[in-house]
Amino acid sequence: MNCAYEGFEIESFEVGRGLWHARFRRADHEPVIIDGVLLPALNVGFAWSDPDTAVADAKVQIDHLSKKIVGMAT
Secondary structure, eight states: OEEEETTEEEEEEEEETTEEEEEEEETTOOOEEETTEEESOEEEEEEESSHHHHHHHHHHHHHHHHHHHHHHHO
């Protein structure tokens, strides 16, 4: 399952039977920079029972990351 959200692409994937994770990257495929480290994609570190929940968690992480970046820019 792939979806777009707030300028990011989110991909959910199964890493074990019934264990869903998500990764996201910027829609423009530029790296995310955190503390000077270039990251092409970020993996959400929780295993969920279905892909929709993994994507929902990735959206929460994107919102959190976006707030942090906005807070640093001002």
